[in-house]
Amino acid sequence: xxxxxxxxxxxxEIKNLPLYTLSTVSRITITLLISVAWGVSFGIFAATNKxxxxxxxxxxxxxxxxxxxxxxxxxxxxLFSIGPLGIxxxxxxxxxxxxxxAIFFGVLGAIRGIPTNVAESARSFGLTGWRYxxxxxxxxxxxxxxxxxxxAWCDGxxxxxxxxxxxxxxxxxxxxxxxxxxxxxxxxxxxxxxxLAVILLIFITFIVVYFNTLTWHxxxxxxxxxxxKPVFKMDLSGVGKLGVARATRWLHFGRLHWPKSxxxxxxxxxxxxxxxKIIAAILAISAIFxxxxxxxxxxxxxxxxxxxxxxxxxxxxxxxxxxxALTMGRLTIAYGISLAVAxxxxxxxxxxxxxxxxxxxxxxxxxxxxxxxxxPVIFLGLKxxxxxxxxxxxxxxxxxxxxxMIWYMFLNIVSAVKNIPTEVKxxxxxxxxxxxxxxxxxxxxxxLPSIVTGSILSWGTGWNTIIFAEYLPSTQQGGQPISVxxxxxxxxxxxxxxxxxxxxxxxxxxxxxxVLSMEGFVWRRLLRKFEKYHVEV
Amino acid sequence: MSxxxxxxVTKTFVMEKSKxxxxxxxxxxxxxxxxxxxxxxxxxxxxxxxxxxxxxxxADSGKILFxxxxxxxxxxxxxxxxxxxxxxxxxxxLENVEVPLEVLGMEKEKRKHIAEEYLNMVGLVGxxxxxxxxxSGGMKQRVGIARALALKPDxxxxxxxxxxxxxxxxxxxxxxxxxxxxxPTLPTNTFIMVSHNVEEAVFxxxxxxxxxxxxxxxxxxxxxxxQRPREEHLRDSAYFSLVDEVVELLExxxxxxxxxxxxxxxxxRANNV
Numbered sequence: 001x002x003x004x005x006x007x008x009x010x011x012x013e014i015k016n017l018p019l020y021t022l023s024t025v026s027r028i029t030i031t032l033l034i035s036v037a038w039g040v041s042f043g044i045f046a047a048t049n050k051x052x053x054x055x056x057x058x059x060x061x062x063x064x065x066x067x068x069x070x071x072x073x074x075x076x077x078x079l080f081s082i083g084p085l086g087i088x089x090x091x092x093x094x095x096x097x098x099x100x101x102a103i104f105f106g107v108l109g110a111i112r113g114i115p116t117n118v119a120e121s122a123r124s125f126g127l128t129g130w131r132y133x134x135x136x137x138x139x140x141x142x143x144x145x146x147x148x149x150x151x152a153w154c155d156g157x158x159x160x161x162x163x164x165x166x167x168x169x170x171x172x173x174x175x176x177x178x179x180x181x182x183x184x185x186x187x188x189x190x191x192x193x194x195x196l197a198v199i200l201l202i203f204i205t206f207i208v209v210y211f212n213t214l215t216w217h218x219x220x221x222x223x224x225x226x227x228x229k230p231v232f233k234m235d236l237s238g239v240g241k242l243g244v245a246r247a248t249r250w251l252h253f254g255r256l257h258w259p260k261s262x263x264x265x266x267x268x269x270x271x272x273x274x275x276x277k278i279i280a281a282i283l284a285i286s287a288i289f290x291x292x293x294x295x296x297x298x299x300x301x302x303x304x305x306x307x308x309x310x311x312x313x314x315x316x317x318x319x320x321x322x323x324x325a326l327t328m329g330r331l332t333i334a335y336g337i338s339l340a341v342a343x344x345x346x347x348x349x350x351x352x353x354x355x356x357x358x359x360x361x362x363x364x365x366x367x368x369x370x371x372x373x374x375x376p377v378i379f380l381g382l383k384x385x386x387x388x389x390x391x392x393x394x395x396x397x398x399x400x401x402x403x404x405m406i407w408y409m410f411l412n413i414v415s416a417v418k419n420i421p422t423e424v425k426x427x428x429x430x431x432x433x434x435x436x437x438x439x440x441x442x443x444x445x446x447x448l449p450s451i452v453t454g455s456i457l458s459w460g461t462g463w464n465t466i467i468f469a470e471y472l473p474s475t476q477q478g479g480q481p482i483s484v485x486x487x488x489x490x491x492x493x494x495x496x497x498x499x500x501x502x503x504x505x506x507x508x509x510x511x512x513x514x515v516l517s518m519e520g521f522v523w524r525r526l527l528r529k530f531e532k533y534h535v536e537v
Numbered sequence: 538m539s540x541x542x543x544x545x546v547t548k549t550f551v552m553e554k555s556k557x558x559x560x561x562x563x564x565x566x567x568x569x570x571x572x573x574x575x576x577x578x579x580x581x582x583x584x585x586x587x588x589x590x591x592x593x594x595x596a597d598s599g600k601i602l603f604x605x606x607x608x609x610x611x612x613x614x615x616x617x618x619x620x621x622x623x624x625x626x627x628x629x630x631l632e633n634v635e636v637p638l639e640v641l642g643m644e645k646e647k648r649k650h651i652a653e654e655y656l657n658m659v660g661l662v663g664x665x666x667x668x669x670x671x672x673s674g675g676m677k678q679r680v681g682i683a684r685a686l687a688l689k690p691d692x693x694x695x696x697x698x699x700x701x702x703x704x705x706x707x708x709x710x711x712x713x714x715x716x717x718x719x720x721p722t723l724p725t726n727t728f729i730m731v732s733h734n735v736e737e738a739v740f741x742x743x744x745x746x747x748x749x750x751x752x753x754x755x756x757x758x759x760x761x762x763x764q765r766p767r768e769e770h771l772r773d774s775a776y777f778s779l780v781d782e783v784v785e786l787l788e789x790x791x792x793x794x795x796x797x798x799x800x801x802x803x804x805x806r807a808n809n810v
């Protein structure tokens with residue numbers, strides 16, 4: 001209690017907490033409403049119009065894979081000039097770039113998933129145009145919109161701290177009406193006050209989990225009440241009797257259903273025809289040109305490009321291979337840890353109710369905490385514990401990556417274990433597989449495809465997080481940021497510190513290259529190999 | 538006089554860059570008050586034929602006439618019953634029957650009244666507000682039939698309406714469909730049904746049109762002149778000989794395509810080279 005009071009007395013800004021909470025919640029809500037309106041209308045448009053689908057889908061796929069950092073130059077160039085309102089708007093635009101995509105792809109997938117016999121009978125009875133949308137499309141996409149909106153909501157909280165505390169060319173810009181992200185970033189970065197940071201973090205986690213369990217789960221349950229889930233086979237077989245755990249089932253569905261079908265670049269590419277691939281390539285190139293055009297007000301000339309490569313921090317380009325190696329090393333270590341822990345937790349949770357009652361709520365909270373906000377807290381804690389800044393940041397980076405990567409693995413593994421066909425399980429029983437033998441001969445082989453899918457998702461989110469995890473912004477106004485050598489921190493330097501767009505685009509395309517080649521050479525091969533293990537039910 | 542006329546219909550599907558001929562020069566006609574059954578092995582294009590008549594698919598060439606007018610898109614004059622029911626899962630039984638009426642611009646009270654009447658006719662009293670999820674397969678198909686009949690169409694198309702039901706349920710529903718067909722107070726009296734069950738076809742139809750395996754062609758038709766109601770003639774030798782006749786035609790069609798297949802293979806090879 002006294003600890004609380006001391007913390008609050010030291011930080012008079014805490015009196016703004018209700019106002020800041022209100023402004024952050026309303027900011028995310030406004031962005032959510034915009035995202036839903038955009039996602040539903042564009043999703044329906046893209047799913048029902050062949051040409052729209054050919055052009056829009058690859059383009060939006062491209063947009064969703066650009067990390068939030070990639071949007072900074074555009075937003076700052078345009079909106080900051082307008083003044084305070086421009087800053088508020090730019091925060092919303094930044095949030096939108098990390099929230100909107102899930103809804104769009106959810107709608108697209110749901111419409112494509114309408115059974116042929118339903119669509120055909122509707123057509124034969126004259127449901128066309130607006131009537132078709134009202135009677136068939138809207139009810140069919142409702143569950144996807146709700147769980148997509150929930151994902152967007154979580155993403156909004158995840159990126160809030162990045163969007164409300166924008167660093168650009170050494171200066172910090174925060175929205176005039178404040179926000180929880182701003183407050184937390186200031187507590188952690190500027191005052192280095194761990195007590196305040198922890199309190200704020202618990203507060204934010206509470207808000208996220210509160211909304212998740214109370215609003216979203218209820219909405220999701222209502223959206224799926226009995227009427228049409230069997231047709232779309234959306235239910236995952238029983239998770240448990242615990243309230244939270246049972247409710248998370250719907251979240252599970254949401255998380256499982258679409259990242260699986262469209263966030264995975266490998267499936268993404270496989271899905272596209274040649275024409276779509278060519279269009280995607282053309283769009284990708286023109287999008288890069290567009291970004292450069294907006295920033296410089298003209299098409300990039302070789303002079304601008306070479307200027308970008310000669311301005312700081314270009315002089316560090318020489319150590320790029322080392323940076324890539326270090327970043328890959330961190331990601332690999334974090335992936336290894338996540339894999340081991342997730343398999344243990346996932347198998348235990350899926351097979352034993354007792355573990356499930358512990359792990360499901362843990363999952364609920366774990367994936368509800370905005371991990372970016374954890375960064376300064378973990379770092380400050382480790383720094384006090386170890387005393388050495390470099391080691392502390394290195395450890396923090398890996399801890400953050402694990403906390404981010406583990407949930408996709410866990411989720412995929414739990415649902416895979418749950419979905420092992422009864423026949424396979426019975427074979428195991430009849431031939432007397434027990435304990436570890438059962439796990440190695442039966443459980444692990446059956447869930448290998450899902451482990452690969454979970455791995456792809458984990459690496460994807462890992463690449464997104466590494467941009468934040470290798471680089472702790474300056475703790476005082478104008479002070480030096482702390483960072484470890486790596487591709488992520490290099491990106492941050494190019495983007496935040498120097499505003500060197502040419503270099504930023506170049507580095508982002510290197511990241512894209514690494515991600516794509518890993519998918520091509522590692523994941524897709526594994527996926528093809530393990531596909532055979534899938535038992536048709 | 539014929540209500541539906543199919544003349545030289547040909548249909549090709551493009552699948553993974555190769556063209557598959559599904560219907561090859563199919564012609565037949567269906568008269569007023571007639572119950573016609575299209576029979577053939579799976580994949581012979583009989584369902585495609587039915588969907589072309591329904592206006593859901595377009596033929597590559599040939600004519601499909603309904604009362605002398607070409608069919609180009611779905612019309613309320615021709616209604617369809619689906620194998621997998623095709624009910625909207627987010628609407629109750631009553632609402633499912635109401636939707637096509639709403640499309641016709643009928644007022645709420647009136648369409649509700651009609652939907653209730655037809656649900657009553659197919660024996661679904663008390664299930665008006667049940668969602669398809671909670672109905673059995675047979676009940677779902679009853680809703681499907683009520684929905685089609687509520688439009689008061691001239692022609693009822695049925696695409697293997699009983700093949701996803703168990704035999705006992707199917708038997709009951711066959712009886713229901715025949716009762717509807719014979720009911721003089723209902724305007725719908727021309728039925729076209731697709732089936733791969735020969736006994737079912739001979740039991741129900743006035744005329745059975747037999748199709749060959751892909752590419753589907755009409756290889757013959759059998760007039761079924763057993764007196765109705767036919768339940769009591771199911772042990773007659775006439776019934777069995779008609780069934781045999783249809784089966785023989787099917788076998789002949791199968792043998793014919795077998796004879797042709799080596800030829801067509803070499804032809805394909807020649808084309809590829």
